[in-house]
Amino acid sequence: MKKHQQKKKQPCKECPFRKNNKLKGEFPGGSHPFVYVGQSVGPFWLPCHMDKEYNDKETDPKAVDQCAGAAIYRANTGSASRMPEPLLSLPEDKELVFASHEEFLSHYLNIPEEQITLSEDDLRILLHMEIEKTEVKKIEL
Numbered sequence: 001m002k003k004h005q006q007k008k009k010q011p012c013k014e015c016p017f018r019k020n021n022k023l024k025g026e027f028p029g030g031s032h033p034f035v036y037v038g039q040s041v042g043p044f045w046l047p048c049h050m051d052k053e054y055n056d057k058e059t060d061p062k063a064v065d066q067c068a069g070a071a072i073y074r075a076n077t078g079s080a081s082r083m084p085e086p087l088l089s090l091p092e093d094k095e096l097v098f099a100s101h102e103e104f105l106s107h108y109l110n111i112p113e114e115q116i117t118l119s120e121d122d123l124r125i126l127l128h129m130e131i132e133k134t135e136v137k138k139i140e141l
Contacts, residue, residue, distance in 0.1 A: 006088060010096070011069030012050040017097050017104070018069050026108070033108040037101050037118070038126030039070075041079045045087060046070040072097040073104070 011018040016028030016036055027033065029049060039046060046067040047054055053063045066088035074080040075092040076099050083089065098104040101123070106113040 006065050008048055008051075008065045008068045009090060011067070011072065012048060014050055015048075015067065015069035017067070017073040019096060019098055019103075019107070023108070028108065033105050034126050035130065036070075037104065037123070038128075038130040040073055040077065040101075041082075041123050042127045042130060043082075043084050043087060044130065069097055077101055 014021060014023075016023060021028075028036065045061050047059045047061070048065040048067045051064045053060065068088065068090060071080070071088040071090040072093050074083060075090060076094050076097055080089055098107065100113075101118050102113050102116040105111065105116050105118075109116075
């Protein structure tokens with residue numbers, strides 16, 4: 001099977017990582033915002049939920065674009081340099097995509113950003129919570 005060629009370089013309008021999405025105060029994609037933070041700091045392949053081939057947990061990584069918003073968010077938050085080669089890497093854009101985990105959580109949890117602090121230990125805990133989920137599949141890209 002031919003490898004999928006990434007087309008999207010900007011987050012979709014509905015992307016949970018995009019600042020001007022219309023999801024304020026909601027849990028994006030039905031998941032708690034901590035899920036997104038945990039996945040962003042780990043080597044998770046994150047699909048674009050708006051890709052026409054997206055099929056929730058049955059999504060074929062070879063047929064779907066990776067989430068451009070997640071790639072930019074990783075660059076903005078300093079996680080991109082720790083990601084393996086097959087994961088999408090895009091440059092920072094702190095105007096379009098949340099610039100920090102605190103800004104992201106503030107948007108969804110309706111808590112002032114200055115009242116949110118995440119330590120490296122907090123980020124490790126969120127990452128481990130995601131890794132330990134039974135539905136996480138290991139795939140080769």
